[in-house]
Amino acid sequence: MQVSDKLTRQLTEVKYLTADNADRYRCIMRIFFESYEKLRYWLYQEDVYNEMITHEYFKDYRIEQCQQDLASLTEWKNLLTIQDTRKVTSIEAFKNKKFRYQMSEYSVEIERLVLRLENLLVEGGSLEPTLLERIRMHLEKLTTIAAADAAEVYTWWNDLNNDFIRLNQNYQDYIRDLNSVKAEEMMKTREFLIFKDKLIEYLRGFIKGLQRNVGIIEEIIRNTQKETIDSVLQKVKDYELSIPRLDVEVSEEMIAEKSAGRWQSIHDWFVGRGSQENEAGKLFDATNDIIRRITRYAAQLSERSSLGANRREEYLKVASVFQKCKDVSEAHRLSAMIFGLERPVHFKGDMNRETDSMNQEVYEEAPLRHLLKPRIRYYQEKTKRSSMREFSPEKEQIRKQIITQHLKDQEKISALEENGEIVFSHLPMLETRVREILLKWLSDALEHPDFQGKTEDGRAFKLQIEPLAERCVVRCEDGNFTMPATRLVFLD
Numbered sequence: 001m002q003v004s005d006k007l008t009r010q011l012t013e014v015k016y017l018t019a020d021n022a023d024r025y026r027c028i029m030r031i032f033f034e035s036y037e038k039l040r041y042w043l044y045q046e047d048v049y050n051e052m053i054t055h056e057y058f059k060d061y062r063i064e065q066c067q068q069d070l071a072s073l074t075e076w077k078n079l080l081t082i083q084d085t086r087k088v089t090s091i092e093a094f095k096n097k098k099f100r101y102q103m104s105e106y107s108v109e110i111e112r113l114v115l116r117l118e119n120l121l122v123e124g125g126s127l128e129p130t131l132l133e134r135i136r137m138h139l140e141k142l143t144t145i146a147a148a149d150a151a152e153v154y155t156w157w158n159d160l161n162n163d164f165i166r167l168n169q170n171y172q173d174y175i176r177d178l179n180s181v182k183a184e185e186m187m188k189t190r191e192f193l194i195f196k197d198k199l200i201e202y203l204r205g206f207i208k209g210l211q212r213n214v215g216i217i218e219e220i221i222r223n224t225q226k227e228t229i230d231s232v233l234q235k236v237k238d239y240e241l242s243i244p245r246l247d248v249e250v251s252e253e254m255i256a257e258k259s260a261g262r263w264q265s266i267h268d269w270f271v272g273r274g275s276q277e278n279e280a281g282k283l284f285d286a287t288n289d290i291i292r293r294i295t296r297y298a299a300q301l302s303e304r305s306s307l308g309a310n311r312r313e314e315y316l317k318v319a320s321v322f323q324k325c326k327d328v329s330e331a332h333r334l335s336a337m338i339f340g341l342e343r344p345v346h347f348k349g350d351m352n353r354e355t356d357s358m359n360q361e362v363y364e365e366a367p368l369r370h371l372l373k374p375r376i377r378y379y380q381e382k383t384k385r386s387s388m389r390e391f392s393p394e395k396e397q398i399r400k401q402i403i404t405q406h407l408k409d410q411e412k413i414s415a416l417e418e419n420g421e422i423v424f425s426h427l428p429m430l431e432t433r434v435r436e437i438l439l440k441w442l443s444d445a446l447e448h449p450d451f452q453g454k455t456e457d458g459r460a461f462k463l464q465i466e467p468l469a470e471r472c473v474v475r476c477e478d479g480n481f482t483m484p485a486t487r488l489v490f491l492d
Helices: 012-017 022-037 045-052 063-075 091-095 105-118 129-140 150-178 181-187 192-223 226-242 252-270 279-305 312-323 328-338 392-414 432-447
Strands: 079-083 099-103 421-423 452-454 460-465 471-476 479-484 486-490
Touching (some): 012 022, 012 105, 022 045, 022 063, 022 105, 045 063, 045 099, 063 079, 063 099, 099 105, 129 150, 129 192, 150 226, 150 279, 192 252, 192 279, 226 252, 252 279, 312 328, 392 432, 432 452, 432 471, 432 486
Antiparallel strands (some): 421 486, 452 460, 471 479
């Protein structure tokens, strides 16, 4: 994309299509366009007004409104004005400025576009194999036309480009219509069965023309020398530069770029660029895809129409054929031929087969049973109910072990008492179990506001810390630790 002033400026010429009073503006511009096609380029205000009031829609239209509308269209550059001084007989008449109006170039193209849009559903697109044949015939003359004069080359070049543009626009519009939502809905109706065969025949005829011409065109383009193409494009450029144009600036670079771009488009359409598929191949695939879709919808409609038919005779015929089978193996083969696998289910996992032989048939192997679970959100497996066991013997045994262990702990701690108290600085080597009990008593007493606590058997004790803050070392089997000189005094 080349950003220029023409691309970035606002198109005020299209304002009359959406502005207020667009009905009046559009009708005035249509009057100018119809006059333009009849080679009447200049119109007076009275001509426009007289044409407008001939229609019932504008029966209340006034000359002042017409003057305002023409002024607005002139301001938007839709109309060009020139003062008519031929019939002026006084200074007052000259001051009134009687104008003639003419359509601008932009307005002519805008009205042509609007007309095409209005007739879009009527014209539509098409697939014409004759355009491909015409393009092939034009390209076959490429080598000989390079030696002709510039006027003949320019005529040949315009014919080639016009056919190519028509081919592009027609096939794009037609394929777009067939891929539209409206076409999809139409293909699902029963009325489409009547139209189906004619449409498929039309598409296949285009595909045959595409296959017949594209290969030849591609070979011609590939075998044409670059000097021949450059000579043709140079003559086209020279001829366009020789055409006199008023108020239009045409540079040599613009014409050369336009001509080279059009030839590159033709090259890419039939040959492709680099490793990319050419546009002809894409059109071939798109057309085949449409034919397959049409056939599929037609088959579905046919099956739907025969869905409610009585198939009693068919079932009887199938049953009689099965009855004539010699053995089960032949019946299996017949079943696979008639019914097939409508919904095959595949299981993947560690399945242990009795043999790894590839010649072993399915019916000769043992069946594999697989438990299926329902695929619902709140599924839970059923729990197996069991009776409550009696654990009294185990509980009694554990109780005895705890009592025995407690008595042993009491004996070991009683051995540490000296006159109803335990002095931590006089303790011998302690076992791990005894150390844990003493530290627990110590922790309970420290948490009490009066530094008191109770043992497991209910004896009350009080914690006393030496006032001099002496420290002692308590030796244990799993290590030694230093603590303040402390004693536990039992109160009973």
